[in-house]
Amino acid sequence: MTPLSDPFLLCLVALLALTLGSFLNVVIARLPMMLSQQWTREAHQTLALTLPAQKRCNLLVPRSHCPECDTPIAWHDNIPLVGYLKRRGRCAQCRCAISVQYPLVEAASMALVLWVAWHHGLTLDTLAMALACLTLLALAVIDWRTMLLPDVLTLPLLWGGLLYQLISHPDRLAESVIGAMAGYGVAWGFYWLFRLATGREGLGRGDFKLLAALGAWCGWMSLPLILVLSATTGAVIGIMIQLVIPRLRGAPMPFGPFLSAAGMLILLGGDRVIALYYNIIGLAI
Ligand SMILES: [Zn+2]
Incomplete structure (x- = not known):
């Protein structure tokens, strides 16, 4: 076991972890929706019913957007932690509150990955x-x-x-x-x-x-x-x-x-x- 203590490498690991945390937020928000859509499709097929229109939803589509006004979030507002802090937890367009879950998941991802890398090195x-x-x-x-x-x-x-x-x-x-x-x-x-x-x-x-x-x-x-x-x-x-x-x-x-x-x-x-x-x-x- 070789612990990781180089500050530059730790910063790189932290940045990568924040990016993964941001992706985790997408998974957390969309996976239940994707499953719900899939179950709806299967239920309608089984019952031979006409499927109502469903919004296309996967981990890539649609782009990150405000849940209230649907405005796409600009790339600079989507930077993990920084975007939330810059906008003080509010949508740039309609000023509605954005859930604190987003920065918390990003910060927790960074802390978890840094802890593991700190103790086990690049392995x-x-x-x-x-x-x-x-x-x-x-x-x-x-x-x-x-x-x-x-x-x-x-x-x-x-x-x-x-x-x-x-x-x-x-x-x-x-x-x-x-x-x-x-x-x-x-x-x-x-x-x-x-x-x-x-x-x-x-x-x-x-x-x-x-x-x-x-x-x-x-x-x-x-x-x-x-x-x-x-x-x-x-x-x-x-x-x-x-x-x-x-x-x-x-x-x-x-x-x-x-x-x-x-x-x-x-x-x-x-x-x-x-x-x-x-x-x-x-x-x-
Ligand atoms: Zn909004």
Whole structure:
């Protein structure tokens, strides 16, 4: 492991990370729309109904535009972080507020990628872990906004984790495969126990695949910590939200953001975080 400490290279990595963060915002905003359009098309085909006109929407089309007035955003207002700060979070045309999610995702992408590069240098490990962290960030925000964990992100994350361990850490491949199976199995078991006990769904099926992916990336030993961290933070934040916003009492809450955050913590902290957890609960590993 060769840490990256050259200021010039770190600046280049930061710029690249900001650009990736900007692309992540596009994925977060458009992927749920693209899926919704696809489901609508499939439903109409199955029912032999006439499909209503759909706006063309993919990751490239239409150009970035204001969600209120549809004015295309100029390239200089689209520069990650700078564009938002320059316009003070408002559209240049209609002055409506632009969501703070955009600069937050860009800043979080930069922080995640810099952390990985700082610790692992310019290596295959950095590339793989940075992509995993950015995918987890996208999944967290999409699930928070839409209660969806798209297969198009969770499944490549799962297979990518297994491939990464096969190439970079073949000695850990068994840990990773067992982690993927155990992650899926635990979430599936919890889903059915909860459903049989309450008649309701406590987890979505996307959570099964996300936990399997985290098992592949972090190994089966990390799963208890991921579950403890995500369940605890999810419960605390859920209670706080319901206390502050009474109308949300009883509303379902996504679990993906908390799983993703716990997974990122373990990916970034490495074996030290898992060892610390097992030390705290008094088990030697
Ligand atoms: Zn506008």
